[in-house]
Amino acid sequence: MKRNIIMMVATVIAAFTMTGCTMTKMGVAYMGFPSEAQDAYAEMMGNLSETGDPAQAMMKEWLITDEDLTEDDIFDEMKSLAGDFNMRFVGEKPMFRIKDPKPNQVSRARIGEFCSLGVAKKMLDHSRFYGGFMPCRVIYVEYGDGRRYLVSMDMTLALYGGTDKKPIDPALMEDMKNIMNAMEKIPLKAAGYDQQIDADKAMIKYYTEKGINERLPTIKK
Structure with missing residues (x-):
C-alpha cells in the first residue's frame, strides 16, 4: 500500500513537471488501473529505473x-x-x-x-x-x-x-x-x-x- 501511494504521488508530480500532456495522460491512466496492475507497472518501472535495461525489467x-x-x-x-x-x-x-x-x-x-x-x-x-x-x-x-x-x-x-x-x-x-x-x-x-x-x-x-x-x-x- 505504501509503495502504491509513493508511486502514485511520484507519477502525479512527474505528470505536471516533466513533459506536460504526455506525462499527464500517463499519470491519469496509471491511477485508473486496478491495484494489481499498479503493482506490476511499479515493479517494472523500479527495475528499469535501477538498471536502465528494459529487457531485464520484463x-x-x-x-x-x-x-x-x-x-x-x-x-x-x-x-x-x-x-x-x-x-x-x-x-x-x-x-x-x-x-x-x-x-x-x-x-x-x-x-x-x-x-x-x-x-x-x-x-x-x-x-x-x-x-x-x-x-x-x-x-x-x-x-x-x-x-x-x-x-x-x-x-x-x-x-x-x-x-x-x-x-x-x-x-x-x-x-x-x-x-x-x-x-x-x-x-x-x-x-x-x-x-x-x-x-x-x-x-x-x-x-x-x-x-x-x-x-x-x-x-x-
Whole structure:
C-alpha cells in the first residue's frame, strides 16, 4: 500500500513537471488501473529505473550455484518437471558455443520451450497478441567467468497489466495463473532450489562473495 501511494504521488508530480500532456495522460491512466496492475507497472518501472535495461525489467532469472548441475542435467529436469505443471516441453534450440570467451561474454546459450495448448488457444481467443509470448521460453545462459542463469519472461504484466476495458475471464485468469506458476517453478527447481527465497539468498551471497555489481533481488518477508 505504501509503495502504491509513493508511486502514485511520484507519477502525479512527474505528470505536471516533466513533459506536460504526455506525462499527464500517463499519470491519469496509471491511477485508473486496478491495484494489481499498479503493482506490476511499479515493479517494472523500479527495475528499469535501477538498471536502465528494459529487457531485464520484463524478465525473471535464477542463478545456478550448484556446480554439480550440468547443462544437460538442468534441461532434463525441466523436461521432467513440465508434466508436473500440466505443460509440454515442445522444443529446444542450442544457440551458440564460444571458445575462450571473455569473463562478461556469454559463452553458451540454449532455449527450452514449453506450452499448454488448451490454455494457449483460450489466450489467443482473448487476444491474438498473446501469440507473441508463445511458446513460453526458458533460456540457459552461461558466461565466460562461470556464472550460469535460467531466464524466463515475467508474466505478471500479461495477467495484471490491463484494465477493465478488456477484462480477462475469471476461468482464463486461473489458467494463466497456473501457466505463470509453472514458468516460475520449473526454472526455479531446475536451477536447484525449492523456494524462491532460497534462490534470492543464493544470488545475494554469490554476488557479494564474487564482487559482482548487478541488481540484487529483494527478500520479501
